[in-house]
Amino acid sequence: MDRRGEASHRGQSSYRGRGWRGRGRGGGRPSPSPPSSTASPAALNPTPTPAVPVDDAAPIMGTCPDMCPARERVQRERLRDLAVLERVGGDPTRTSxxxxxxxxxxxxxxTNVLPSDIRPLPVLQETMDYLLHxxxxxxxPFETIHDFIFDRTRSIRQDLSMQNMVNDQAVQIYEDVVTFHIRSHQRLSTSCQDSDASSLCYLNMEQLTKCLLSLYDMYHVLHKRDSHSKKEAEYYSFYVLLHLGCKIHKMIDSLSLWYGQLASPVRRSKEMIFARTLLRCYRLGNFKRFFCxxxxxxxxxxxxxxxxFLNEVRARALMYFNHSGYKLQHHPLEHLSGILMIEESELESLCGICGLEISKSEGMKAFVPKQTSFTLPTFMPQSNGIYISREVER
Amino acid sequence: MAAYLSMGEAHRRIGDYLSRVTNAISYSDGAALASLLSVSSAPASTPLSDALAAFPDFPRLAGDRFPHLADFLVPLLRAIHSHSIQRFADAYSSFEKASNAFLQEFRNWETPWAMEAMHTVALEIRLIAEKADRELATNGKNPDKLQAAGSFLMKVFGTLAVKGPKRIGALYVSCQLFKIYFRLGTVNLCRSVIRSIETARNFDFEDFPVKDKVTYMYYTGRLEVFNENFLVADQKLTYALMHCNPQSQSNLRRILKFLIPVKLSIGVLPKRTLLERYNLLEYADVVTALKRGDLRLLRQALDKHEDQFLKSGVYLVLEKLELKVYQRLVKKIHIIQRQKEPAKAHQIKLDVVVRALKWLEIDMDVDEVECIMACLIYKNLIKGYFAHKSKVLVLSKQDPFPKLNGKPV
Structure with missing residues (x-):
């Protein structure tokens, strides 16, 4: 599911059969059947069948009752390997x-994974709830929390995949993980601007993409069983929206191809139509409609x-306006800040980063088009999101 | 029918088939061998399949008579039998075994005499896998045979796509692989095949058989459409169109289905007669919209055929044409103004554009129109500038609506 990172130790390297089979085989643990899209009922409710030789056994079934297996807890206490959030009274050798x-x-x-090391579905759900809380x-600090949840959700996904779980609850957990990455994506890009944060952003985006693709594979499996997640349409729309940030190169399929594989109800959903229209406005340069x-x-x-991604969109708008405007007529920032839904002072600094000089005209700040000093910035200032001034609201 | 067949007769027919296969091999008769391996096109009942049904012990017969080819012949007979009684998943499994054994033999033959037979195997394994997957899906099982056929064909491709006389057959196999990958929606797997075909220095692409080149260009052209590389897509699909058998209407249609949107995006519009002749009228309104600058018609056309365009993967290409429709609309306004008041024709009030759109029942305000004009000028669809304060688009006096000249929007 996590096509790169975790593929080696999960039975199902891909549900829809992207890539070649047998990736899972090399990992030592034999897959129960060829990576199956239908995930035969046996894989869902694995019931140990003693008659079958060990190699063809059903996926392991976890029995660990806690968020962390007892044996790992003891070991990490001993090694003083406890995250800040795991310490009892700040003691690096004590956890609970x-x-x-x-x-x-x-x-x-x-080979040496014991059922007691793996958490069953209800425990995984509880763990996820705990992490989200x-x-x-x-x-x-947010970075500390992010770092912790980032790691621990990966282990949740690992437990899910080792038990070959694809069902409504597993989907829900994946949706929660995606939610976490999206919230982090926003928080990380606003909280700090140094290079550490940008690598965190990058890693976060990487996991977000992976989780989304895995989630879509799970949706696909559920569809075959006539089961649907309520949030499906919204979660599918994220894939389209990620194209706004030019994250396309990290995606596996082109959007054209991807649209073709979507089920029509999803394609026609409100959330998906929103995402598609938004992307269209962006591509056609209709920034006014885009921000509205x-x-x-x-x-x-x-x-x-x-x-x-909004500041990237705004910078693009500035590029068009600067290129296409009339040199002898000032373009007031007030007008642009209304269209691009950004506070005037923020817009001013964005203009500065793009190399645009701001002048005063009739008591208002404005930029003169056709400035040759304009360049699209490689690094964007933080975005405070959508700003709606009083005037526009009215 | 089988019931009336004597054991002796059944035995004779099976023996006859086996000798024809082994003779074709010993005389290196590729065409004869190929025709004997077409399992999937056989009718439900043939003299051979009746004989196999009447003589269940056929595996031993084959094994005893031709022990050196037993690995190939026994599963081959099983595949023929299973296929005739419509057990396609079984037929597939047996055929895959036979195919693997055949590939082994093929590797050891120094000359490519058996290429035609190898190609038949490649085609058959795909066709049988498709039937098997349909059967498995109906029975609620995992349809994984086509994917397995892909794995096998990759092995065949690996055998052929090396330096030497067998390479000429590699393109046919890559086309079979493309068909599988497109069917399964795993087109990213095409990449390694393409790389292997296109980077070879010791084999000129032009030396491959024409029909394989056409198929290859059709599929790789489609991939370029997905990736929005319209110039390369144009080259590849045009190649396919020019070299395609002119008698093959359906193939020409398939190529045009993708070539037309590509051409539209680089500013080349097809005649209506072409759309009619190849039954591609779903593009008719799009073309009219481009000619008239009718944004409403474009959106309606996209809406009406949305499923179809999204499925084939041309939707985004067509959606992007909206910019060209705006360009056309501005041009029309310009022409009308020129007739009325030539001196001021090159100044177009943004408000006029807003009203023209309103007349088309497209609701856009002045700010939106300004954004669109900025984009049109930036993308060199219009030469000129807009004056923000006076809300006027000022067109260049020279060539205000540059032709795309093959450049995509």
Whole structure:
């Protein structure tokens, strides 16, 4: 599912059969059947069948009752390997079942995994809820919390894939993980602007993309069983919206191809039509409509997803206006700030980053078109999202 | 029918088939061998399939008579039998075994005499896999045979796409692979095949057979459409069109289905007669919209055929034509103004554009029109500038609506 990172230790390297089969085989743990799209009922409710030789056994079934297996807890206490959020009273050698969460292990060897190391679905759900609740805490810096959840959600995904779970609950957990990455995506891009944050942003985006693609594969499996997630349309729309940030190169399929594979109800959903229209406005340069739509129609998560891209869109708008305007007529910032839904002072600094000089005309700040010093910035200032001034609101 | 067939007769027919296969191999008769391997096109009942039904012990017969070819002949007979009784998943499994054995033999033959037979195997394994997958899906099982056929064909491709006389057959196999990948929606797997075909220095692409080149260009052209590389897509699809058998209406139509949107995006409009002749009238309104500057018609056409355009992957290409429709609209306004008041024809009030759009029942305000004009000028669809304060678009006196000259929007 996580096509690159975790493929080696999961039975199902891909549900729809992208890529060649047998990727999972090399990892030591034999896949129950060829990576199956239907994930035969046996894979869903794995019931151990003693008659079958070990190699063809059903996927492992976790029995770990806590967020972190007892044996890992003891070991990490001993090694002083406890995250800040896991320590009892700040003590780096003490944790508890209600604080410790199983770490993501990159090189897990499937041969010596015990059922007691793997968490069953209800525990995974609880763990996910616990992690999401941490997101709202203000006790620690956001980067610390992000780092913790980032790692621990990967281990949740790992547990899911080792147990070959594809069902409504697993989908829900994946949706939660995506939610976490989208919220982080927005928070990280506003909270700090140094290079550390930009690498965090990059890693976060990478996991977001991976999770989304895995989630779509799971949706696909559920469709075959006539089951649908309520949030499906919204989560599908994220793929389209990510094209705004020019994250296309990280995507596997081109959008044209991707649209063709979508089920019509999803394609015609409100959320998807929003995303498609938004992308169209962006490509046609209709920035006015673009920002009006974002302000009026985006869901909370859609807004969080596109917010960090908004300044890129604005810079593009400035590029068009600067190129196409009349040299002898000033373009007041007030007008642009209304169209681009950005506070005038913020717009001014964006203009500065783009190399545009601002002058005063009739007491108003304005820029003169056709400035040759304009360049599209490679690094965008933080975006404060959508700004609607009083005047526009009225 | 099978019931009336004596054991002796059944035995004789099977023996006859087996000797024809082995004779074709010993005489290196590729065409004869190829015709004996067409499993999927056979009618439900043939003299051979009746004999196989009447003589269940056929595997032993084949094994005893031709032990050195048993790995190939036994599963081949099984595949023919399973296929005739419409057990396609079984037929596939047997045929894959036979195919693997055949590939082994093929690798050891120094000359490419058996290329035609190898190609038949490549075609058959895909066709049988498709039937098998339909059967599996109907029975609620995992349809994974086409994917398996893809894995097998990749092995065949690996055998052929090396330096030497067998390479000439590689393009046919890559086309079979493309068909599978497009069907399964795993087109990113085409990449390694393309790389292997296009980077070879020791084999000129032009030396491949024409029909394979046409198919290859058709599929790779479509891939370029997906990636919005319209210039390359144009080259590839045009190549396919020019070299395609002019008698093959359906193939010409398939090529045009993708070539037309590509041509539209670089500013070349087809005649209506072409759309009619190849039954591609879904593009008719799009073309009219481009000619008239009728934004409403473009949107209606996209809406009406949305499913079809999205499925084939040309939707985004057509959606982008909106900019050209705006260009056309501005040009029309310009022409009308020139008739009325030539001195001021090159100044177009943004408000006039707003009203023209309103007349088309497209609701856009002055700010939106200004944004669109900025974009049209930036993309060199209009030469000129807009004056923000006076809300006027000022067209260049020379060539205000530059031709695309093959450049995509």
């Amino acid at each position: 079942p209600s604080l410790a969460v199983k770490k993501f292990c990159r090189t897990i060897s499937s 941490l997101l709202d805490s203000s006790e620690h 739509m974002v302000a009026a129609e985006a869901t909370d998560l859609q807004l969080r997803l596109v917010e960090p």
